[in-house]
Amino acid sequence: MTKVVDMADAQPKRLVPAIDRAVMVLDLIAAEPGVAGVSELARRLGLAKSSVHGICDTLCALGLLRVAGSGFEMGPRSLHWSASFLDRSDLVSEFERILSEDRRLDDYTVTLSTLSGAEVMYLACRNAAKPLGFTFQLGMRLPAIYTATGKAMLSQMESEQRQALLAGPWPAAFTANSVASLEALEGQFSEWRQLGYALDRGEIRDGMVCLGAAVKDRSGKPVAGIAISMTSAEASAAALKDCGVIVGELAAKLMVR
The missing domain is CATH 3.30.450.40 (GAF domain)
Structure with missing residues (x-):
């Protein structure tokens, strides 16, 4: 079984909260593409809906996410x-x-x-x-x-x-x-x-x-x-x-x- 490392415990002084939240969003969408929209992402990740909305808008604009039905999936830029x-x-x-x-x-x-x-x-x-x-x-x-x-x-x-x-x-x-x-x-x-x-x-x-x-x-x-x-x-x-x-x-x- 793969061991999950809590990066907040491993490197607390170097963690950037905004990046951490964006990675949380990307991880969930990568695991369940197209399943969750902003409200569902916010609920499941325990984040503010406004924060998740801004993260998803930014990631879509950067090509790291794209809209898929009522949710999101990984975008083509991740391939780079x-x-x-x-x-x-x-x-x-x-x-x-x-x-x-x-x-x-x-x-x-x-x-x-x-x-x-x-x-x-x-x-x-x-x-x-x-x-x-x-x-x-x-x-x-x-x-x-x-x-x-x-x-x-x-x-x-x-x-x-x-x-x-x-x-x-x-x-x-x-x-x-x-x-x-x-x-x-x-x-x-x-x-x-x-x-x-x-x-x-x-x-x-x-x-x-x-x-x-x-x-x-x-x-x-x-x-x-x-x-x-x-x-x-x-x-x-x-x-x-x-x-x-x-x-x-x-x-x-x-x-x-």
Whole structure:
């Protein structure tokens, strides 16, 4: 178990109250993106509502937070500070090591992502040399419901948790193939669990097919997702079957222990 250090006890003379309060807000929102608005944050953190309002306004203006429904989620600027950590993190490093050793996917675009609220955020990507018509980038965010990794991670959640996460407005469709409702999405999950991977058949971009598998922790909860992307011309039944096996194997190797 990770030991929580009370910084107010560890360094009482160096603690800046305004920064401490801002970090409290960021920590709660990072743990529960989109859940809490100003009033709820103030109540749960034991802070004045006016103080929390000013903190959230400032953090939004700086790009460290952004509005998500009736609450907030982490903003894109946090990626500037996390880049060096991500470069050294065990999960990203292991992803890169596995790809360097397993040459079966050299012809395909391969990505590593995690859930951030109802979106997936890309932690690492290796784009194929041949044209795919879509370029994945570090820090890119896409609606989880339309992506292979998002579907794979969502399929491994308890139904109540999944529905709470997707309770907000349904994102605008990217293509005519984008799943149209939560009911339609729920109907796909048993297939993804049976296969061991999920499919995005042109839901992000016409002509692009992705297969994604969930990376789990020791308790079986999804913490990340790994995906293979290809053109629809490459996505024969045989190719999908073979790549489905591979992406499942890679996700198992990346399991967070």
